[in-house]
Amino acid sequence: MIIALNDNQEYVKAADAIKNQQFVCPGCKEKVILKSGDIKQKHFAHYAKSTCETFSENETTQHLAGKLQLAIYLQHFGDIKIEAVIPEINQRPDLLMQRGHRQIAIEYQCSPISQKKLDQRNAGYKSQNIHVIWILGNDYYVKNMTQTTILKFLMQGNLTFYLPNVEKFIHRTNFKKYDFERVSYIEKYSHQLFETVTVDDKLQINIQKQIYKLQNLLIQKRIDEKIVRYLYQRQRLLLNAPLWIHQGWHFGLSIPNWHWRMLSLLLIEYIGVGNVVHQDAFLTKLENYVLGDKEFKKQQSMSLLKELVQQKYIVQKEQYVLVKHVPLWYESIQEKLGKVRK
Structure with missing residues (x-):
């Protein structure tokens, strides 16, 4: 210490x-x-x-150095205490900032931490009405982080690192996960902890590649047999599904994007054209396949709901969802690829 x-x-x-x-x-x-x-x-x-x-x-040298540098930087925003003990919860944040009547705990995390321990720390701070900011060290920065690890520390869509050797913050945001690819994001180096990063919402998806990749999985029998069987019983083939299922980008799913989108279309068909369902019931079905906390689950599910509205598959009326029409499936993969190549 x-x-x-x-x-x-x-x-x-x-x-x-x-x-x-x-x-x-x-x-x-x-x-x-x-x-x-x-x-x-x-x-x-x-x-x-x-x-x-x-x-x-x-504590490593990196952690000690980073903590001191962060303390010097943050003193411009409020009164800073290093390793202040909070006796009510027996916790000791790396830094505790008093800004007016508000207390903010700064945790500079350089080593692995379990989800259980992280949740316990966050719950402790919440019980004392202390806001917490998690900042990650160099070891996290250089790793290819999994979606689960990213979601541990994701705050308002942003992940923050601090590298003491260069005395800079790195902000990552706009996380996306295209099927068959690694997680993508926008990254920005900055001298500021509180930084606004421009978000790019342009989709860059190679639909033809997505179709061929899915076809290879089918050939290798690496697709969930339940959905293949379900479609077969309804005289349908997965590869003939609407192109929209291959346009997925949502980050933080427990299943591939194409699978999540497929389930949403099947849900629409199950409800039926002209029928209405409460929005919460619809969202609950989608949230079952999203990782993270309740807020993140709802955020991602609402985003997909918005896409379904844009596709004119459904209409939102106050707290209800009206099925407007079901998407058409292709007769063959050749017909489908023909639409892609136009």
Whole structure:
């Protein structure tokens, strides 16, 4: 840790501490020792056999350096405390900012953390009416992050990194996941934590490639047999489905985009032309296949609902959905590819 209490119960940064003074841990109040060396930055450490559960001793140089740099930067936005203990919840954010009557916890996450532990930390801050901002370190930045990991830290569609070696923030937003491709996003380097990134909503999907990729999966029998069987019983073939199912881009799904879109069209057919269903019932069906929290699930499902309206498959009337018409299927894949090549 990089902060401790001195004999006068004042917070002292390790960088400013004097070797022959006495220091205690702000969390457990046990004595700590000031350490410094040529490799690792000055820091405080508990003595052997310490039972402290609030402070960790395995911080990397990157984490220590990043935390100090963030503290210096954020002091322009409010009063900053480093490693301040919140006794009501026994938590210690990397930084705690007081901005007017509002408290903001800044967590600089450089190592892996489980979803359970992350949820517990967020719940603790929420119980104290403390807003939390998660900032990721270099190890997360250089990895090819999975959708699940991204969703852990995604805030209002934005993912933020801080690289202490270059003293810059990196903002990623506009996450999209085209079938058969890696997650895509817009990335911007900045000296600012609170940055607005321009969003590009232009779709760049190679429909023909999507069809051929899906065809290969069918040949390899790597498609969910349930949906293949369901369509076959209704005298339909998956590859003859409307082109719209291949235009998916939604990020954070537990199934491929084409599958999610297919299910939405089958749901429309099940409701039937001229029939009405409550919007929430429709959205609940879609949300079953979206990862993340409730807000994200609804956001993505509402986005797909909007597309269905744009395609004129459905009409929204207040809190209800009216099925206007069902999409036509192609007679053959040759006919379908012919439409793509025009």
